Amino acid sequence: MERAALLFWLWMLAYAVTALWALSQAAVASSFGVRPTLVKLGAGPRLITLSLGGIQWAVHPLIPLVSAVRFDGPPDDASTEAPVENRLHRLHVVLHMATILLPWALLVGVAMACLGAGEGVRQFFTGFTVPFQYSRLPGRIDGFVALLRDGELLRAWGLVSAKVAAINLLPMPILAGGSLLALPWRHQRSRLPVWAAGLNFVTLLVLLPWVGYSLYLFGAAIFR
Known part of the structure; x- marks a missing residue:
């Protein structure tokens, strides 16, 4: 598979996974009202x-690694000057938890369908x-790129999912797992416990170098 094709399929897989998560979270939350x-x-x-069904939909295809779903906005029956609220806070805490977890459960289901x-x-x-596991990352990425070269796109999609x-379910503040940890304080976002700030620092300390190293390894595997 040519380099351009490899880059395209990497982009497509990343976009498919993040977009599927965003669409499923929007669907789950909407089903809860x-x-x-x-x-x-x-x-x-x-x-x-575009605006459809009272939701603004925006497509930004250049960077596929990040999709987002926002629930911040004034109450439906309030004026535009009303304070911004997170609409998920209207839900019972169990439903709020389900809104966070079920989209990731769907991705696990995709992995099971693709891989068994x-x-x-x-x-x-x-x-x-x-x-x-930094030491195992080069072998994992080389193996993943080899899957793409061999045209095993279904298996690659399952692995990425x-x-x-x-x-994303790791207990880190910027990830879904961190959102679950913060649920007891969801109505008091300005009064999160002290440990949350420390955990956020550790998250950045762990994830930013890992993301940079992963991107470097993908580039090396594709352009070598």
Whole structure:
């Protein structure tokens, strides 16, 4: 597979995983009676923006690694000058938790469909250790790029889905796992416990070098 094709499929897989998560979270929240204010698919320059069903939809395809769903907005029956609120706070805490967890459960389901049930679950659970195993990262990325070169796109999609779901459920403030930890203080965001700030620092300390190293390894594997 040519380098341009490899880059395209890497982009496509990353975009498919993050967009599927964003769309599923919007669907889960809406089914509980809370519609998001914004569903942003990707990052970078905006390609398309439209308003549909009371939700603003924005497509930013250049950077596929980040999608977002926002629930910040005034109450439906309030004036535009009303204080901004997180609409998820209207839900019972169990439903709020489900809104966070179910989209990632869907990605695990995708992994099971692509890899087989047992292998999909195994890849999910081993995904929790991926950001902490630097020594194994070169071999993992070389193996993943080899899958793309061999055209095993379904298996690659399953692996990405499993690992992304696991990493995002780590108990770090900027990830879904951190959102779960913060649920007891969801109505007091300005009064989070002291440990949350420390954990946020540790998150950045762990994830930023790991992301940079991963991008470097992907580049080396593709352009060598």
